[in-house]
Amino acid sequence: MARVSDRAPGAAGSGLNDDIGEDKRLALYRSQVVIREAEQRAFDLFLQNLVKGTSHLSLGQEAVAAGFAEAMQPGDLSFCTYRGHSHTLARGVPVEKVLGELMQRDNGLMRGKGGSMHLTSEEHGVMGSYAIIGAHLPIACGSAWRAQYKGHKDVSVCFFGDGTTNIGAFHEALNFAAVWKLPVIFVCENNLYMEYTPIGEVTAVQHPAADRAASYGLERIVIDGNDADAVYRTARTAYDKARAGRGPSLIECMTYRHSGHSRADPAKYRPEGELEKWKLRDPVKIYRERLLQFGVAEKVIAGIETEVRKVVDDATETCKAAPPPSLDILTTDVYADGGWAWRN
């Protein structure tokens, strides 16, 4: 990755009068580019029939994942949804592990046993991707309860979409976390559509997460989810609050997915021009412009892009060459003894 020494002379990226600083900004940009390139590659591989099953892409929502992950401390824990490739990659899980799982190869993150919707890498703090809407909000509460009980300083961060805000587990978890003052952050990625239906058509309030915050004694927070700096700063504040024992936060990030809900969805339900309007606020594009404004040299930015593309290209070739899962894992890890025996 490009370093500070590549900076243009006299650039604003020296970090003066800025709370983020150039190193972190470059990391935020690289993280977004990794997600963009890997997700686009997943889509291309799907068109080649090499990504099987379903997949839910985060194209257009990269800034949320990058901003929250880059503000984390080592040991902080992520709980993701089935739209979780982005959050998994943002914690540093290798691209080839993610693509390998999507391509159902033996080199995949879970060797093909979980699939796109269940990416898990505990060594990176990715405590699972949950495909039943709302299920992981209470689970993140439990992780945070453990931290509180054991005196650990880690924060549990739970990502979910706007559609989750209308399911019971969302409300149970918010109340539970608030009453127990748990170090958990609830992050709603409001991309305007639950699956195919606009969230606004089926929700009694304008902001489906933030407008419910008051019900649980929490601050109403709505941010620009396409601005990685805004996300990063908001995340940092929320983590500090959680670590200080001042309880949970609920953050609604306004964003937009550039693709359909899942690979089966061409997203024909969107009004004409909406996608184009949001693409003007493409998080990767606006962050690139910001780096230039802060004086980061074009060659540094291009260097990151070239490096990431090579990572994704190499990962793609590795996955294409990888064998399918070995059949002997079919019955492993049903129970903790490693096997599946239910009788003697």
Place this chain on the structure above:
Amino acid sequence: MAELTYREAVARGIAQEMARDPDVVFLGEDVAKAGGVFKATVGLYEQFGPLRVRDTPISEQAILGAAMGAAMTGLKPIAEIMFSDFFAVCFDYIANEFPKSRYMSNGQTKCPLVVRTGNGAGSRFGAQHSQSVENWCMMIPGLKVVAPSTPRDVIGLMAAAVRDPDPVIFFEHKSLYATKGEVPDGEIVDRLGTAKIVRPGKDCTIIALALMVSRALAAAETLQSEHGIDCEVIDVRSLVPLDTQTILGSVAKTHRLFTVEENPRLCGWGAEIVSIVADEAFYELDGPPVRITTPHIPLPAADILEDMVLPTAERIVETVKRSLES
């Protein structure tokens, strides 16, 4: 040795494990300060304090989800769902989350927790507070399922469940809470996956669970004294893992099989046992295996109606006698 009620045994079993391991924590509705609606957890809050014994809101999904998140990251939670009927409002955790996370993550995720719950009929509570739903859980790969019938087994199986690295669903029978039994002093640790022959016999095998064990034993006494039929009664105790060796061994000896199930007829646990025996011990059988169950109806509230639907000692006697005589 002391005589304890089944409900006192629940509290003693939990206390034994909480005293042993500071990572054991306990949460549920009204479980702490109130000591539980069935008074099965009295004294735990006072003994272990508010950080380890916690009252929750009426939020069954939050209770089970929080238990899972805590278990995944290092604690050994015991969660109470007040009535097992309420599993229906938090079944995602029981069916989709606890049992599948280890497999889906290729062995990365652990889930060492216990869900204890009040199960079964006899309290005249009607169709939504009386069900026996152990068969709902038995069918799910990744879960373990136990249902003790005596105070001693409550303590021993609770210890085994808490120490087990897998998610264990622990069914306490509401109609057994007031029953008493002898319990040895000191630590009691049992093993999951072990059935118990509670009455040896040679003419037929009766397999029962929880409340049905005492009814099967009473029936066996009558069958012996009034009809000269010598029944072997097995308390199956653990549906998953299932002790098929004890069951198949008994059938090989008696050549007749009866199951006594409180869950309704269709897909009750007895069907699985009958299926295993039919597959693996068909030529040991001298007659068709017979299931004695609650009929395929919701449970009624009125005592006179509820008493008609649950298997009774009399019905077991009649069924066994008729089957053996035919």
